[in-house]
Amino acid sequence: MATGRATNPKNLVKGATGDWEIIVGMEIHAQVSSQAKLFSGASTAFGGAPNSHVSLVDAAMPGMLPVINEECVRQAIRTGLGLNAKINLKSIFDRKNYFYPDLPQGYQISQYKNPIVGEGEIVVDVSPTEQITVGVERLHLEQDAGKSLHDQHPTMSLVDLNRSGVALMEIVSRPDLRSAEEARAYVTKLRTILRYLGTCDGDMEKGNLRADVNVSVRRPGEPLGTRCEIKNVNSIRFIGQAVDVEARRQIAILEDGGAIDQETRLYDPAKGETRSMRNKEEAHDYRYFPDPDLLPLEFDDAYVETLRRDLPELPDAKKQRFIAQYGVTPYDGAVLVGERASADFFEEVASGRDGKTAANWVINEFFGRLNKEGKDIDTSPISAAQIGAIIDLLGKQVISGKIAKDLFEIVWTEGGDPAAIVEKRGMTQVTDTGAIEKVIDAVLAANPDKVAEAKAKPTMIGWFVGQVMKSSGGKANPQAVNQLLKAKLGIE
Amino acid sequence: MSELITLTLAEARDGLKAKKFSARELAQAHVDAVEKARALNAYVLETPDHALKQASRSDERLARGEGGPLEGLPLGIKDLFATEGVRTTACSNILRDFIPPYESTVSSQLWRDGAVMLGKLNNDEFAMGSSNETSAFGPVASPWRRPGANTYVENGKIVGEPLVPGGSSGGSAAAVAAHLCLAATATDTGGSIRQPAAFTGTVGIKPTYGRCSRWGVVAFASSLDQAGPIGKTVRDAAIMLRSMAGHDPKDTTSADLPVPDYEAAVGRPVKGMRIGIPKEYRLDGLNPEIDALWEKGVAWLKDAGAEIVEISLPHTKYALPAYYIVAPAECSSNLARYDGVRYGLRVPGKDIVDMYEKTRAAGFGREVKRRVMIGAYVLSAGYYDAYYLRAQKVRTLIKRDFETVFDQGVHAILTPATPSASFGIGEKLKADPVEMYLNDVFTVTVNMAGLPGVAVPAGLDAQGLPLGLQLIGRPFDEETLFSLGAVIERSAGRFPVADRWWEG
Numbered sequence: 001m002a003t004g005r006a007t008n009p010k011n012l013v014k015g016a017t018g019d020w021e022i023i024v025g026m027e028i029h030a031q032v033s034s035q036a037k038l039f040s041g042a043s044t045a046f047g048g049a050p051n052s053h054v055s056l057v058d059a060a061m062p063g064m065l066p067v068i069n070e071e072c073v074r075q076a077i078r079t080g081l082g083l084n085a086k087i088n089l090k091s092i093f094d095r096k097n098y099f100y101p102d103l104p105q106g107y108q109i110s111q112y113k114n115p116i117v118g119e120g121e122i123v124v125d126v127s128p129t130e131q132i133t134v135g136v137e138r139l140h141l142e143q144d145a146g147k148s149l150h151d152q153h154p155t156m157s158l159v160d161l162n163r164s165g166v167a168l169m170e171i172v173s174r175p176d177l178r179s180a181e182e183a184r185a186y187v188t189k190l191r192t193i194l195r196y197l198g199t200c201d202g203d204m205e206k207g208n209l210r211a212d213v214n215v216s217v218r219r220p221g222e223p224l225g226t227r228c229e230i231k232n233v234n235s236i237r238f239i240g241q242a243v244d245v246e247a248r249r250q251i252a253i254l255e256d257g258g259a260i261d262q263e264t265r266l267y268d269p270a271k272g273e274t275r276s277m278r279n280k281e282e283a284h285d286y287r288y289f290p291d292p293d294l295l296p297l298e299f300d301d302a303y304v305e306t307l308r309r310d311l312p313e314l315p316d317a318k319k320q321r322f323i324a325q326y327g328v329t330p331y332d333g334a335v336l337v338g339e340r341a342s343a344d345f346f347e348e349v350a351s352g353r354d355g356k357t358a359a360n361w362v363i364n365e366f367f368g369r370l371n372k373e374g375k376d377i378d379t380s381p382i383s384a385a386q387i388g389a390i391i392d393l394l395g396k397q398v399i400s401g402k403i404a405k406d407l408f409e410i411v412w413t414e415g416g417d418p419a420a421i422v423e424k425r426g427m428t429q430v431t432d433t434g435a436i437e438k439v440i441d442a443v444l445a446a447n448p449d450k451v452a453e454a455k456a457k458p459t460m461i462g463w464f465v466g467q468v469m470k471s472s473g474g475k476a477n478p479q480a481v482n483q484l485l486k487a488k489l490g491i492e
Numbered sequence: 493m494s495e496l497i498t499l500t501l502a503e504a505r506d507g508l509k510a511k512k513f514s515a516r517e518l519a520q521a522h523v524d525a526v527e528k529a530r531a532l533n534a535y536v537l538e539t540p541d542h543a544l545k546q547a548s549r550s551d552e553r554l555a556r557g558e559g560g561p562l563e564g565l566p567l568g569i570k571d572l573f574a575t576e577g578v579r580t581t582a583c584s585n586i587l588r589d590f591i592p593p594y595e596s597t598v599s600s601q602l603w604r605d606g607a608v609m610l611g612k613l614n615n616d617e618f619a620m621g622s623s624n625e626t627s628a629f630g631p632v633a634s635p636w637r638r639p640g641a642n643t644y645v646e647n648g649k650i651v652g653e654p655l656v657p658g659g660s661s662g663g664s665a666a667a668v669a670a671h672l673c674l675a676a677t678a679t680d681t682g683g684s685i686r687q688p689a690a691f692t693g694t695v696g697i698k699p700t701y702g703r704c705s706r707w708g709v710v711a712f713a714s715s716l717d718q719a720g721p722i723g724k725t726v727r728d729a730a731i732m733l734r735s736m737a738g739h740d741p742k743d744t745t746s747a748d749l750p751v752p753d754y755e756a757a758v759g760r761p762v763k764g765m766r767i768g769i770p771k772e773y774r775l776d777g778l779n780p781e782i783d784a785l786w787e788k789g790v791a792w793l794k795d796a797g798a799e800i801v802e803i804s805l806p807h808t809k810y811a812l813p814a815y816y817i818v819a820p821a822e823c824s825s826n827l828a829r830y831d832g833v834r835y836g837l838r839v840p841g842k843d844i845v846d847m848y849e850k851t852r853a854a855g856f857g858r859e860v861k862r863r864v865m866i867g868a869y870v871l872s873a874g875y876y877d878a879y880y881l882r883a884q885k886v887r888t889l890i891k892r893d894f895e896t897v898f899d900q901g902v903h904a905i906l907t908p909a910t911p912s913a914s915f916g917i918g919e920k921l922k923a924d925p926v927e928m929y930l931n932d933v934f935t936v937t938v939n940m941a942g943l944p945g946v947a948v949p950a951g952l953d954a955q956g957l958p959l960g961l962q963l964i965g966r967p968f969d970e971e972t973l974f975s976l977g978a979v980i981e982r983s984a985g986r987f988p989v990a991d992r993w994w995e996g
Contacts (some may be wrong), residue, residue, distance in 0.1 A: 063709050
């Protein structure tokens, strides 16, 4: 299918016989954040003992019937709204029939022809300065399967049904992505939106967000090539690697005059290759048909509007507001809204203060330190209020920039009220010109040769500023030092 | 106390209230009758201890002047209803030893109302059949015999030419007709309540789809399955339905509507009601006896003051073929859970696929396999549109046929219940399965449209076997069916089995 995106030369891959364009589309399986499963009251908690969160419905006992969990419906609609998508007021649950030990009913309840959410789009930040718009084809609700355990018994496989029946949202993108970088950025952005909405925690390690990545290659301007689906890639880094590796594999085949088989493949991060999953997989016929145990899922516009009204501010809108309200750069804005918690932290710091300064402190000092120490906002030893207090002391020129960094260090390791620490430890900036003059005089007297040099080369003043600051223990007001030095050295 | 078993449900209820006998005596009489009727094979599991214990508790409650609407009344439960701690098999080998840890909503409502369980009743395997011959526990013999035929019991076995009680609720119908319970639960997917009721001279009602909860009832075809009672009289069926019906949040297809006092509708005048006679039901080659019976029914209702109008249900002829696409399609999916992994029969295999195949090959009978295969076929890629989708379209048209007629002011529709009286065990088993399917020709349309339908005994054929008439009602208007059914019952009389030959 033709897509609206013009070819960006930066995305082209050089092959032996010319340029290739990579085409990527994705199916994301996002576990709905809900207490109970999609059609039963069993818990969705992660990490329970095997088969400890299994209701009669989940185990498909005879005569059991599914009952839709309204919270999952609400979350799917909210997600649809967050993806600027069409919400279908009537959707239908279908049965996808196949036999597998971890599929107790012998069918998965899914939505086939009439999903709850139709077309939408996501603005993806490929870099803080490059945005692309990626089409969303649909979002539908479906049941997760259980888990087969092959390493628990010498001759048998065991089955854990804790996940069986947990609600998933399958979010299908258009084939609008053109590189590994874009694929990574798409998942990153989608995950950010889901987390903002609170509809999926996006935890890929727990398998709560999984991606099936469809990759094909073509000569620029030509129709789409045959695609391969790389199943169940479970980290953003691996998604990028899988796209590159698979595209290279396909290009090599095509350049050798071969053809691509449409198939399902698996990415092996250890070997850095994709492998065919064709374990004699008989052509599956899923015999989809509407689930007669469930009525069509219907709700009205008023319900959707209520959910729309209560939607939180999403990252794109928040970024624009930060730029407008706090004067941050688009780059800093993108960094700050990456996580809802970071954005909230920034807003608390920036509130009633200079936005740019707040952004600098939050991004450079705070995020830098968190990264270095492997912490996040929840486990941070320093609060937004403390950082705000440091900025306030700096703004009122009570402390210098240098001291401010020292103060940040003290608060990070020891805690406490920044103003009290400054007071108690005598870290206050010296603005008393008399006191500064004394220090300057001493420095000048000790370095007559440098004084002569400075008169000839005025930029040498920097050296004197450094010496004076050092002698004052960093507490001298740098502007005052500068002015006084200029006067005493006779340079303008 | 064997005369206690010949009481109707209503009479037994009133007798208990009046302290003419105890619930324990009533239960014991039935337990004894059940034991003596094993040759009929109506029960696949007898629960006499359970029954007597429940009856004793009922006696305590009755002594205190308490007790529900079914207090102390012994019932039989079709083996499709899950009963907690009591084996429930759907009469299939694949569930031969299955003991559910839960109670179906319908049966739990019966116990809530004080009823007593005598045991589990035989049925066609997974309710697939019209003669009760597909049961893994073997066929049920009807308590009716052809008067001329030399049919009797020898060494606990029936010798001669036993008849089928119909199906799939053959055990329920036979047990009610043979006084082996006061009433029974049953289910109806294409006629499984009404056809056996008609074959045994009992009253069976399939309520509107959604009237009774399907939770805990082993599923055959989810969009068609509906539970209902089989009773000795119209009043008994009405009493039973009141307890069985009601909204269940665990079944989203169950209707959130109040349950009327159905018994109050029995005896209500039908004067001025418009009764439709569908011309499409006058099939070519329709048995003249059936036709004559139908005419009688018309006359009885007319005498009672009803207005008879000819109506047209033009898509009737497509109902049976469409039904035999929809029902197998749903069953092929519903029965996928019987895979040997979690419960029920497991036949080991060299790998998982081999285990599935061996388990299902050993666990399912021929008719179930046939329908699973038909169902898988009509849903498969390339055939879905031609079969399943078309059948669903036909279903919509059938529903519309009825809506049109009801919109024209028709209150109910009168038709024959079955194209013939009962037939011999084994008689149709060897024939083309389609011949068996034709038994449902008058009943499936009702399931396809989700409407209520009642079969009421109306006479005997030339061989002396019972025949029934069917009344089809508007959605959730079972009350009208009970009123009209009572008129037919009053006019035709009741048709109890002449003697208890099966006791040997």
